[in-house]
Amino acid sequence: SKGLNVAEIRSKFPVLDQEVNGKPLAYFDNAATTQKPQEVLDALNEYYENHNSNIHRGAHTLAGRATDLFEKTRSSVRAFINAPSVEEVIFTKGTTDGINLVASTFGKTYIGAGDEVIISTMEHHSNIVPWQMLCETNKAVLKIIPVSDTGELDLQAYEELLSERTKLVAVVHASNALGTINPIKKMIQLAHDRGARFLVDGAQSLAHLDVDVQDLDCDFLTFSAHKLYGPTGVGVLYGKRELLEAMPPYQGGGEMIREVTFAKTTYNDIPYKFEAGTPNIADVVAFDAALAFIRSIGKKRIQEQENQLLAHAVELCSQINGFIPVGTAREKVSVMSFTIRNMHPFDVGMMLDAAGIAVRTGHHCTQPLMDRFGLEGTVRASFAVYNTNEEIDRLYESLVRIAKRKN
Ligand code: PMP
Numbered sequence: 001s002k003g004l005n006v007a008e009i010r011s012k013f014p015v016l017d018q019e020v021n022g023k024p025l026a027y028f029d030n031a032a033t034t035q036k037p038q039e040v041l042d043a044l045n046e047y048y049e050n051h052n053s054n055i056h057r058g059a060h061t062l063a064g065r066a067t068d069l070f071e072k073t074r075s076s077v078r079a080f081i082n083a084p085s086v087e088e089v090i091f092t093k094g095t096t097d098g099i100n101l102v103a104s105t106f107g108k109t110y111i112g113a114g115d116e117v118i119i120s121t122m123e124h125h126s127n128i129v130p131w132q133m134l135c136e137t138n139k140a141v142l143k144i145i146p147v148s149d150t151g152e153l154d155l156q157a158y159e160e161l162l163s164e165r166t167k168l169v170a171v172v173h174a175s176n177a178l179g180t181i182n183p184i185k186k187m188i189q190l191a192h193d194r195g196a197r198f199l200v201d202g203a204q205s206l207a208h209l210d211v212d213v214q215d216l217d218c219d220f221l222t223f224s225a226h227k228l229y230g231p232t233g234v235g236v237l238y239g240k241r242e243l244l245e246a247m248p249p250y251q252g253g254g255e256m257i258r259e260v261t262f263a264k265t266t267y268n269d270i271p272y273k274f275e276a277g278t279p280n281i282a283d284v285v286a287f288d289a290a291l292a293f294i295r296s297i298g299k300k301r302i303q304e305q306e307n308q309l310l311a312h313a314v315e316l317c318s319q320i321n322g323f324i325p326v327g328t329a330r331e332k333v334s335v336m337s338f339t340i341r342n343m344h345p346f347d348v349g350m351m352l353d354a355a356g357i358a359v360r361t362g363h364h365c366t367q368p369l370m371d372r373f374g375l376e377g378t379v380r381a382s383f384a385v386y387n388t389n390e391e392i393d394r395l396y397e398s399l400v401r402i403a404k405r406k407n
Pocket of ligand 1: 031032093094095096097124126127172174175176201203204224365
């Protein structure tokens with residue numbers, strides 16, 4: 001697409017430049033985790049080679065530098081999601097950790113017997129199980145928004161599920177299994193009209209879509225750095241200040257306290273109240289380079305490139321005899337989920353791997369969604385900014401060959 005030099009972008013990703021099973025690697029498992037550009041790898045090395053120190057507590061120079069680098073990423077994240085303040089940006093281990101934090105603190109405190117939590121059929125297990133655990137412990141009720149045949153949420157059913165007893169709605173912004181982009185801004189407004197809070201699972205949206213927490217007016221947003229060209233082991237929880245300040249701490253330990261005595265311990269201010277112990281400093285520091293990488297291209301151009309790739313893939317693959325798309329929503333991120341008639345998704349994945357093509361197969365941690373479609377799993381090709389039409393042509397050609405065996 002105009003102005004986007006994909007060859008130049010690819011050259012920043014050393015891992016892409018290799019052969020797998022004798023064929024050039026075509027990496028289409030980006031919804032599981034994206035590859036990391038050289039800037040991120042360099043930032044990790046640079047941190048350990050020159051600055052490594054524990055943050056926040058030291059009087060010495062290296063500790064000050066490490067702290068500054070760590071807090072610099074917090075500022076970048078604030079800008080990235082347009083949070084009102086850096087205090088509302090909490091570092092976690094990932095999306096899963098962020099959701100568990102909210103369930104264990106906000107949930108434990110404010111969601112009681114007979115209260116209701118609403119999630120949807122298309123949630124990742126990490127946005128199902130913490131709420132099931134909470135509802136079981138606190139005797140609350142879990143309600144589920146149904147999904148249509150095209151893989152979209154039934155908004156009418158959602159409105160009917162909302163009640164005076166709804167305390168929290170937790171819904172995925174973009175589905176990892178289908179790619180569906182949910183109309184969360186409208187959904188948040190509807191929840192707020194009933195006095196309910198709203199958590200957005202942004203694991204799959206931040207790499208593709210502009211996300212502005214003030215525009216959305218979401219109460220919580222969680223995402224993972226590793227799905228947006230950053231390192232593993234780092235995530236972000238954004239929460240509105242008044243909620244974070246009222247919520248009890250998640251874990252107890254160093255850094256999250258103001259004063260500890262055996263008589264009484266007082267807690268630190270946000271965000272530190274939720275960051276007990278030594279965090280994943282190096283990976284947080286390197287995450288800043290991933291955000292800079294995204295900024296340098298721009299979300300709009302990333303989206304254009306990915307939409308083009310998705311359209312090309314769908315157009316080609318739809319011609320294959322036995323190709324069955326799963327999830328045909330109008331608004332999608334660059335995920336193509338499908339099955340091949342008469343074939344097990346895992347076998348399709350193995351044959352693609354033999355051709356150097358990396359896809360994910362299985363239930364994608366969305367078993368209730370697979371049940372909804374009467375499937376055990378799908379094959380999922382998910383595209384990132386560094387993928388090319390030539391790679392998609394190879395996917396198509398391989399799928400033609402594979403599908404022919406049983407169709
Ligand atoms: N939600 C969604 C929609 C996801 O795609 C994922 C990752 N597959 C998660 C939550 C969990 O993210 P993580 O494993 O990074 O905690």
